[in-house]
Structure formats: structure tokens, C-alpha cells
Amino acid sequence: MAQIKAMRGTQDLLPANSHEWKFAEDLLMNIAASFGYKELRTPVFESTELFARGVGDTTDVVQKEMYTFEDKGGRSITLRPEGTAGAVRAAIEHSLLNEALPVKLSYLTSCYRYEKPQAGRLREFHQFGVECLGTASPAADAQLILFAAHIFDAFGLEGITLELNSIGCPKCRATYHAALKAYFAAHTDTLCPTCKDRLEKNPMRILDCKNPECKEIAKDAPVILDYLCEECSEHFEKVKAYLDITGVPFKVNPRIVRGLDYYTKTVFEFVSNEIGAQGTVLGGGRYDGLIEELGGKQVPALGFAMGIERLMLVLKAQNYAFPAAPTPDIFLCSIGENAFKAALTISDELCADGFAAEVDILGRSVKAQMKYANKIGAKYTAVIGDDDIEKGVLNLKNMETGESIECAFEQFVETFENEYIAYIEQHALSNTLDVGEEYDG
Numbered sequence: 001m002a003q004i005k006a007m008r009g010t011q012d013l014l015p016a017n018s019h020e021w022k023f024a025e026d027l028l029m030n031i032a033a034s035f036g037y038k039e040l041r042t043p044v045f046e047s048t049e050l051f052a053r054g055v056g057d058t059t060d061v062v063q064k065e066m067y068t069f070e071d072k073g074g075r076s077i078t079l080r081p082e083g084t085a086g087a088v089r090a091a092i093e094h095s096l097l098n099e100a101l102p103v104k105l106s107y108l109t110s111c112y113r114y115e116k117p118q119a120g121r122l123r124e125f126h127q128f129g130v131e132c133l134g135t136a137s138p139a140a141d142a143q144l145i146l147f148a149a150h151i152f153d154a155f156g157l158e159g160i161t162l163e164l165n166s167i168g169c170p171k172c173r174a175t176y177h178a179a180l181k182a183y184f185a186a187h188t189d190t191l192c193p194t195c196k197d198r199l200e201k202n203p204m205r206i207l208d209c210k211n212p213e214c215k216e217i218a219k220d221a222p223v224i225l226d227y228l229c230e231e232c233s234e235h236f237e238k239v240k241a242y243l244d245i246t247g248v249p250f251k252v253n254p255r256i257v258r259g260l261d262y263y264t265k266t267v268f269e270f271v272s273n274e275i276g277a278q279g280t281v282l283g284g285g286r287y288d289g290l291i292e293e294l295g296g297k298q299v300p301a302l303g304f305a306m307g308i309e310r311l312m313l314v315l316k317a318q319n320y321a322f323p324a325a326p327t328p329d330i331f332l333c334s335i336g337e338n339a340f341k342a343a344l345t346i347s348d349e350l351c352a353d354g355f356a357a358e359v360d361i362l363g364r365s366v367k368a369q370m371k372y373a374n375k376i377g378a379k380y381t382a383v384i385g386d387d388d389i390e391k392g393v394l395n396l397k398n399m400e401t402g403e404s405i406e407c408a409f410e411q412f413v414e415t416f417e418n419e420y421i422a423y424i425e426q427h428a429l430s431n432t433l434d435v436g437e438e439y440d441g
């Protein structure tokens with residue numbers, strides 16, 4: 001029978017690497033918590049209308065990339081292509097905005113976009129995202145950017161540049177759109193069919209087109225910074241001034257427009273030049289109109305999302321020292337049926353106490369069991385034979401030092417637990433804690 005393979009653009013996360021992801025995700029969520037963000041989980045599918053309205057129906061995401069289908073009840077459903085629309089929907093639906101503002105939300109989610117798979121671009125990918133709802137102040141923009149910069153610092157990453165822009169508000173966009181239309185009108189023959197359509201509906205979207213010809217033309221298009229209204233201009237100046245004070249280096253890039261329609265005023269990207277063409281690791285900005293657009297009150301907001309796959313690529317490129325995969329605390333080898341029953345009871349008790357304890361479930365020889373215990377990196381082993389049970393003593397072996405201690409069978413669990421505590425104290429802290437500690441400091 002033909003072998004079934006994973007779908008194009010999807011990836012399995014295997015046990016050999018999952019601890020690295022878990023480590024990165026935990027660090028991200030811990031940083032979010034320290035900035036006062038609380039976790040939100042929303043469904044993987046939503047009504048298609050949410051994204052058509054939220055992300056914008058002239059964006060690449062909505063026009064080309066969504067996984068949309070009809071369910072058996074005839075509803076149009078879409079797998080979430082990004083996290084913000086769902087987060088905002090949930091905030092409105094559960095009246096979170098009636099509570100103390102700002103509402104600060106964080107999430108780790110899978111996202112789905114029908115794109116051409118390549119390094120750093122998948123069809124199922126993962127985002128760490130945060131949303132800060134209920135503030136119009138430029139202080140919030142600056143603090144959000146600081147938060148993002150802090151993430152790269154916490155991972156000890158270097159060479160990530162922050163690119164900043166303002167794409168204004170609907171007021172300044174009106175004049176800007178007119179300027180863009182006039183510019184692109186002279187190039188309609190070379191624009192891709194989608195962009196020809198965008199020229200009328202939303203000319204700013206042409207600036208985000210991935211088509212090489214459109215990109216080439218877009219290079220010389222007017223830039224939004226020249227068209228900002230007074231309010232947007234002041235807002236942008238304040239954000240930059242706050243960033244100057246905090247010493248976060250940034251580069252103004254007037255070409256950043258972002259791929260989602262909901263952005264207003266501040267937009268930013270953190271870019272790496274070490275992971276190929278898909279270098280934007282984190283992107284975000286302000287979206288003052290989105291909550292109202294999705295049926296809520298007129299509440300200003302902002303947020304960012306980071307691609308976890310791209311973060312992992314940067315971490316690998318910079319040889320990040322991930323903590324080692326966790327290993328069992330103890331492997332209980334057994335010889336014979338009674339010994340196995342005893343091993344099972346002991347391991348069950350240890351697991352209940354929070355230790356990682358394993359037993360042989362293949363009925364292997366004791367030699368093979370020891371070999372396996374060694375292979376999986378068990379910190380301790382004990383060999384239980386029927387005669388050990390009769391004699392009432394067991395040997396607990398520290399696999400690192402090779403030393404053994406003898407203890408009464410009845411006291412085995414207690415002895416192991418005391419030994420183990422002494423062992424971790426000796427090792428001060430595991431690798432995981434080392435990194436966490438550095439970060440706390």
C-alpha cells in the first residue's frame with residue numbers, strides 16, 4: 001500500500017526537537033506574562049466573514065491564501081490565517097473590553113495559509129502573538145515594540161533589525177491613495193491582474209504584492225510618510241522619541257505596509273538576514289479601526305505576531321544552546337514476574353510524586369534493560385530480582401558516577417527521593433533553569 005505522507009507545507013515536530021520548541025514557547029509566554037499579558041485560546045476555525053472583514057478582502061491572505069471550505073451544515077468556514085481577528089472577536093463576544101483597560105492578551109497558535117512552501121514559509125505554521133486592546137497612546141506603541149525587542153534579547157539573539165513605519169489613518173490615506181492611484185495608473189499594463197483590481201479598491205495593497213514586476217514598479221511609488229496627517233505625524237514622532245529614550249535601535253522603512261488591512265499608524269517588523277528571503281521574524285502594529293469593524297466599540301488597539309518556525313531558524317543559525325531533552329530520573333530494571341510487579345508499583349509511586357520513572361515493558365533481559373536505560377539517559381537505575389525482594393534490599397545506582405547505594409526495599413522510594421534531591425542540588429540547576437535564571441536577572 002502506498003505510504004501516506006504529511007501534506008505539502010506542513011511539518012511534524014518530532015520528539016528529538018519538541019523540547020526545543022517547548023522551551024522557546026515557555027520563554028515567550030513567560031515574557032508575555034511579565035509584561036502583563038494573559039493567555040487567550042480561540043478556535044482554529046472561524047466564520048470566513050471574520051477574516052474577510054478583519055484581514056481585508058483585498059489582501060493576499062484573503063484573496064489567495066485562506067483555507068476556506070463549506071462544512072456539512074453549509075457554513076463557510078476558514079482555518080485561521082492569523083491570530084488577531086479571532087482574538088478581537090473573542091474580546092468583543094465576551095465583553096472583555098468592558099473590564100479594566102488595556103486588555104492584554106497573548107497566544108500561541110497554529111495558522112493556515114495556502115502559500116508556496118519554502119524555507120520559513122509553510123502552509124501550517126505557528127505564531128506567538130500578543131494584542132493590547134484599549135489604548136491610543138503612542139506610549140503603548142513604544143512599550144509594545146520594547147516588549148518585542150526584549151524577546152530577542154532574552155534569547156540572546158543578535159543582528160535582528162527593527163524596521164518602523166507609520167501607515168497613517170483613513171484620513172491621511174485618502175490623499176495618499178489618490179497619489180498612489182495616479183502613480184500606478186501610468187503602469188497598469190505591467191501590474192498583475194490582482195493589482196489591477198487593487199488599483200481601484202485599495203492601491204496600498206499593491207505595495208505588498210509579491211509579484212516581481214509589481215514589486216519593481218512599487219519601488220518608486222510615493223511613500224505614506226509624506227502624506228501623514230498632523231495627528232498621525234505627531235503620534236509617529238512620539239513613538240520614535242520614546243524608542244530613542246529606551247535605546248532600542250530602529251530604522252524607519254517607509255516601504256513597510258504589512259500584509260493585513262487592519263493596520264493604522266505604527267507598523268513594525270523585526271528582520272533577520274540569516275534565514276533567507278523570509279526574513280521577517282516578527283511583525284505588528286496598531287489597528288485602531290479593527291474592533292469597530294468587527295462589530296465592537298470604537299476601541300484603539302495594537303499587537304504583534306512572531307513566526308515560531310522563523311524564530312527557530314534564527315536560533316539554529318546562531319547556534320542557540322537549547323537545554324538538553326529531559327531524561328528519565330530512574331529506570332527500574334526487573335528480572336522475573338514478581339520483580340516486575342514490584343518495579344511497576346515503585347515506578348507508579350514515583351510518578352505520582354512527580355518523578356520521571358520508567359520500567360521495562362518489553363520483557364527484555366536485564367542486560368538489554370540496562371543498555372536501554374543508558375541509551376535513554378536515565379539518571380538512576382535499580383535492578384530488582386525476585387531474590388532482592390526476598391532479601392528486602394535493593395541497589396540504587398547513580399548512572400553518572402557509577403556509585404551504588406544499598407537500601408531497604410521498603411524504604412526504596414524515600415531513599416531514591418532523598419538521593420535525587422541531593423543529586424539536583426549538586427548539579428545546582430538544570431540547563432533549563434540556567435537560561436530562565438539569566439533571563440530573570
Ligand code: ATP
Pocket residue numbers: 082113115120121122123124125126127258259260278280281282283284305306307308309310
Ligand atoms: P510575509 O511577508 O513573510 O508573508 P506576513 O506579513 O504575511 O509575512 P504576518 O501576517 O504579519 O506575516 O504574520 C506574522 C509573522 O508570522 C511573520 O512575520 C512570519 O514570521 C510568520 N509567518 C507569516 N506567514 C508565514 C508562513 N506562511 N510560514 C511561516 N511563518 C509565517
Ligand code: MG
Pocket residue numbers: 259
Ligand atoms: Mg504573507
